Amino acid sequence: MDTFFSSAGRHSCASVLLVCSLAGPPVARAAVVTVPAGGNLQAALDAAQPGDEIRLAPGATFTGNFTLPVKAGDTMITVRSDLPDATLPGDADRVTPATAASFARIMSPNNAAALHTVAGAHHWRLMFLEFPGTTLGYGDIIQLGDGSSAQTLPAQVPHDIVLDHVYVHGSPLYGQKRCIAMNGAAVTIRNSHVSDCKAVGFDAQAIGGWNGPGPLLVENNYLEAAGENFLLGGSDPPIPNLVTADVVVRYNYMARPMSWRDPIIPPPAVVTAIAASSPGTLPAGTYGYRVIARRPVGMGTTGQSTAAAEVPATVGAGSAVTVSWTPVPDATEYRVYGRTPGGENQYWSVTGTSFVDTGAAGTPAAVPTGQGTVWQVKNLFELKNARRVRVEYNVFENNWKEAQPGFAIVLTPRNQDGACTWCVVEDVDFTHNILRNTASGFNISGYDSPHVSQQTNGLRIRDNLVYGVRQSLGGAGWAVLIGEQPRDVSFDHNTFDFDGTTLLYAYGGTATSPAAIAGFQYTNNASPHNTYGINGASASTGTLTFQMYFPAAVIAGNWLSGGSSSRYPSGNRFDAPFDASIVNRAAGDYRLVTTTTLLRAATDGGQVGADVAKLQPLIPVLISGQLPPSLVPRAPGNVRVIR
Numbered sequence: 001m002d003t004f005f006s007s008a009g010r011h012s013c014a015s016v017l018l019v020c021s022l023a024g025p026p027v028a029r030a031a032v033v034t035v036p037a038g039g040n041l042q043a044a045l046d047a048a049q050p051g052d053e054i055r056l057a058p059g060a061t062f063t064g065n066f067t068l069p070v071k072a073g074d075t076m077i078t079v080r081s082d083l084p085d086a087t088l089p090g091d092a093d094r095v096t097p098a099t100a101a102s103f104a105r106i107m108s109p110n111n112a113a114a115l116h117t118v119a120g121a122h123h124w125r126l127m128f129l130e131f132p133g134t135t136l137g138y139g140d141i142i143q144l145g146d147g148s149s150a151q152t153l154p155a156q157v158p159h160d161i162v163l164d165h166v167y168v169h170g171s172p173l174y175g176q177k178r179c180i181a182m183n184g185a186a187v188t189i190r191n192s193h194v195s196d197c198k199a200v201g202f203d204a205q206a207i208g209g210w211n212g213p214g215p216l217l218v219e220n221n222y223l224e225a226a227g228e229n230f231l232l233g234g235s236d237p238p239i240p241n242l243v244t245a246d247v248v249v250r251y252n253y254m255a256r257p258m259s260w261r262d263p264i265i266p267p268p269a270v271v272t273a274i275a276a277s278s279p280g281t282l283p284a285g286t287y288g289y290r291v292i293a294r295r296p297v298g299m300g301t302t303g304q305s306t307a308a309a310e311v312p313a314t315v316g317a318g319s320a321v322t323v324s325w326t327p328v329p330d331a332t333e334y335r336v337y338g339r340t341p342g343g344e345n346q347y348w349s350v351t352g353t354s355f356v357d358t359g360a361a362g363t364p365a366a367v368p369t370g371q372g373t374v375w376q377v378k379n380l381f382e383l384k385n386a387r388r389v390r391v392e393y394n395v396f397e398n399n400w401k402e403a404q405p406g407f408a409i410v411l412t413p414r415n416q417d418g419a420c421t422w423c424v425v426e427d428v429d430f431t432h433n434i435l436r437n438t439a440s441g442f443n444i445s446g447y448d449s450p451h452v453s454q455q456t457n458g459l460r461i462r463d464n465l466v467y468g469v470r471q472s473l474g475g476a477g478w479a480v481l482i483g484e485q486p487r488d489v490s491f492d493h494n495t496f497d498f499d500g501t502t503l504l505y506a507y508g509g510t511a512t513s514p515a516a517i518a519g520f521q522y523t524n525n526a527s528p529h530n531t532y533g534i535n536g537a538s539a540s541t542g543t544l545t546f547q548m549y550f551p552a553a554v555i556a557g558n559w560l561s562g563g564s565s566s567r568y569p570s571g572n573r574f575d576a577p578f579d580a581s582i583v584n585r586a587a588g589d590y591r592l593v594t595t596t597t598l599l600r601a602a603t604d605g606g607q608v609g610a611d612v613a614k615l616q617p618l619i620p621v622l623i624s625g626q627l628p629p630s631l632v633p634r635a636p637g638n639v640r641v642i643r
Contacts, residue, residue, distance in 0.1 A: 030075075034082055035062070041106070042066055050075035050123065055082035056104035065112045068121045068158070076162070080127040088128055089165055092632045094191050094220050094625025095128075100167035105130040108141070116143035117158035117184070119151065125162040133170040137177055137199065137298035141168055145183030147211045149238045157212060157239075159185035163192055170196035170204075173330055174298035175375065177202060179225070182209035188217040191625070195224040198260065198375040200301045203227030203234075203403075206254075210385065211237040215246035220625055222253050226375040227403075229254040229396075233384025233413075236420040243424060245387040251631065252394045253623050254380050261400055263372030265293050265305040268325035268334065268353075273313035280320025281359030287313050287321055288341030289357070290367050293328035303373030304335070312341055324354040337367040377402035380438075384414035385423040391430045393631070395622045399438040399473070406439025406475030411459060415451035424454035430461045432611075434619055436468040436588070439475025441496070446485035446508070446515070456486035462493055465590060465610045469498035476500045479527065483507035483537075488519035493602065495590050495609035496527035497578075503527055503560070504534045506549035511538035520553040524602040526592075526609030528578045529563030542567025557603035573601055573608075589616065 030051035035044050037060035044054050045066060050073035056062065058081050071077060081104040089099050106129055108114040114131050117124070131141050145151060145158050161184055170176025175198035180189065194206040206223035208231040209216070223229040230252075232244050268291045290307040297303035305328065313321045323336050336355045337344035346362035348355055380396045383389060399408040409430070415423045435441060446456045471477035477500025482489065485508055496503065504522070508515030514536070522534070534555075536545040542564070546553060556571040561578040568574075581596050583589040590612045592598050599607045621627065 036060070045069060045079070048077045050077060053078045053080065055080060056129070058083050058102045058104060061105040061107055063107050063109050065108055065110070066106060066115050068115065068117045068124045070118060070120050071123065074123055074160070076123050076125045076160070078125045078127060079129070081129060083128060089191065092191070092220065092627040094222060095165045095167055095193050097167060097193060100130050100193070103128050103130040103167060105132060107132045108134045111135050111138035113140045113143040117145060117161065119146070119156040119158070121158040121161070123160045125164065126166055127164045129166050131166060131168040133174065133176045133196070136296065136300070137170055137174040140178045140181040141170070141176060142179070143181045144187055145181070145212050147181060147183050147235060147238075151183065151211055152238045152240075154213065154239065157183070157185050159187075161186070162188045164188070164190050166192045168192065168194045170198065171298070172196055174296065175199050175204060175226070177299060178205045178208050180207045182207050182216060183212035185213050186215055187212065188219070189221060190217065190219040191221065193222045195222065197224060198226035199299060200264070200297045200303060200373055201376060202299065203376065203378060205229070205231050207231070208234070209244060210235045211239055211242065212244055213239070213242055214244045216244065216248070218249045218252060220251040220627055222625060224256050226256060226260060227378050228382045229256070229380045231382045231384070232386040233423060234416055236415065236417045236423075237385070241422050243385055243387045243422065247386060247389040249389070249391045250393050251622060251627060253625065254394060255397045256377070258398055260375045260377065263306055263374055264297055264303050265295060265331065265372055266328055267291070267305040267308040267372070268293050268328055269308070271308045271311050271323065271325040273311040273321055273323045275313065275315045276320035276322040276356050278320055278356070279318055280357070282315055282319050282321065282357065284315065284317040284319075286341060287315070287339045287357070288344055289313070289321070289323045289336060289338045290344055291323065291325050292335045292337070292368065293331040294335065295330050295332045297373060304368070305372040307337065307367050307369070310341065310344075320359065321357045322354060323357065327353050338362070374402065378404045379410045380408045382410040382412075383425045383428065384412060385420065385425070386428070387424065387426050389428045391428070392432045393618065393622065394433045395619055396433065396435045397437045401439045401474030406473060407443035407481060408435055408438040408441060410443045411456065412443060412445040413448050413453040413456055415448045415453040418451040421452055422454060423448070425456045427458040428460070430459070431463050432615060433464045434615055434622070435464065435466045437473070438469055439471070439473035440477060440481065440500070441466050441469050441479040441498070442481065444480070444482040444486055444489060446483070446487065446517070449484075457488050459486065459489045461489075461491045463610045463615075464494045465612055465615045466494060467497040467588060467590060469496070469500065471500055476502070478502045478505055480504040481507075482517065483515065485515040485517055487517070489517065490521035490523070491525055492521065493524045493608075493610055494526075495612060496525065497585065497590065498527070498530070501531040502533070502535050503530065506536035506539075506545060508549070514538070514548040516551050517549055518551070520550045522553065522555050522558060524557040524604065524608050526559045526598070527561070529560040529574065533560055533563050533567075557601065557608060559598055559601065559608045571603070573598070591616070
């Protein structure tokens with residue numbers, strides 16, 4: 001029997017499937033509670049008991065700032081759309097906006113989160129639900145835990161929270177500062193679609209966390225954001241000595257549309273300027289006009305387009321000029337700049353698509369000459385404070401230089417405001433991933449400055465396919481930037497293809513006292529060498545760079561196509577043109593040709609570079625999110641949250 005919630009609390013034992021024994025106290029059984037459109041969702045959440053399932057009317061919108069309260073017991077309470085299981089995506093199938101079309105929606109009416117956890121909340125599972133953005137994209141859509149000083153003790157941290165098959169998205173027009181704040185313990189986000197997490201002048205994240213201890217599992221999601229698609233750290237954690245630990249990030253597709261590189265608002269089109277039918281006070285002459293479209297772009301910011309091309313108008317004395325253009329979708333106002341051709345220095349604001357310059361003075365300002373407003377883009381994956389992280393079988397793509405130099409993968413400790421002297425990035429396995437179409441690849445640093453941090457250490461970057469690293473996206477087109485003394489970093493069996501001058505660039509310290517990187521290993525990797533190969537600040541290719549930055553490093557088994565053997569240790573190869581040794585570089589097929597001896601040239605007797613034959617077929621699978629049984633992992637059985 002189902003229970004319907006309006007403004008009432010939990011119903012009688014009969015109506016919620018309680019078995020009442022005449023011989024003793026009642027024994028509770030799990031209830032299936034339905035909440036119709038217009039029903040009281042918060043009342044259902046407050047009244048739920050461990051094991052209950054709260055089902056929301058399909059397609060209904062529940063508007064409010066809802067909270068997940070603390071409940072006794074360790075059995076999950078499930079909140080989901082009331083849809084037949086047969087109509088829903090499978091357990092290993094990622095949700096899409098199309099498959100989420102009939103989901104119930106939980107929506108914030110204001111700038112606050114649509115859903116957040118109270119201190120210590122636990123054992124909640126949210127499934128088959130849609131979460132639209134907050135008003136004008138402020139703050140977070142979902143808050144798991146608290147990133148503020150309200151959460152300073154481990155006992156306050158929410159735990160055992162699952163988001164499964166949810167559709168979380170900002171507004172296409174206004175974006176969203178953060179789609180999911182992940183500041184909890186034993187948190188799982190899987191099979192979900194998180195998109196339109198973007199902002200102007202601010203970092204925006206699909207998933208961001210800085211005040212939760214972990215463990216965290218992020219599995220089989222589409223994560224789309226402008227600032228960072230996935231971020232741990234940044235803000236100093238209010239919980240003393242907290243380092244987010246035991247993190248697994250696998251089978252995800254982290255990307256952003258290439259259209260986000262363009263100005264958000266297109267310029268007005270079909271702009272004309274002609275003598276007006278009504279008289280004015282303009283002296284005889286030729287005048288120039290340029291038009292800019294404007295609208296809000298979220299969080300109180302107004303964006304503008306690039307200025308349309310100048311249009312001239314020649315009139316006699318005592319005339320006026322009518323400037324007109326076609327409407328720009330969603331524009332709320334336009335600025336018309338005039339009058340001096342090639343040097344318009346005043347503007348008039350209008351809300352329509354025409355303006356009559358009668359000769360009255362406008363607001364003094366030069367016409368903007370740069371590109372229009374763009375979303376703030378930084379990277380795809382970033383760790384600033386994390387320990388024991390496994391990143392595997394993900395596709396990362398579409399990253400360009402905008403607010404940062406364009407490195408897609410950033411592993412750099414950050415003591416942001418000086419209070420996190422313990423912040424560190426350590427014990428990270430970055431394996432079996434595909435990274436493509438980016439301005440640069442990996443950015444690794446050892447220590448933060450000016451605020452002190454702990455030393456980055458224990459990074460293992462293995463069996464990754466990295467290609468389409470290109471300068472046309474605005475950056476240097478380098479595969480790796482590493483400096484400021486990280487320790488025990490290894491690159492093994494990776495394939496890199498890049499068009500910049502440098503494969504790997506090291507820096508840190510000074511020319512006379514460089515910051516050496518201890519425990520460095522670069523083995524069995526495949527790439528072109530290009531101009532400088534492995535290089536460093538105040539150094540030169542190869543030998544001098546190793547002496548300054550990589551003492552006692554292991555550099556062996558690599559194929560640096562086109563490089564000079566005299567500059568590198570023995571045991572590496574430089575022969576064979578890169579294009580001729582792989583199947584089809586232009587088509588993105590980086591398998592080695594079957595006739596090359598590179599198939600047995602690695603120090604372990606295998607092929608140099610990544611296991612491309614295994615990775616390449618996974619690309620469409622990981623992008624689609626429809627995982628085959630061979631990839632579906634078993635749930636971990638050894639994760640415990642110690643309270």
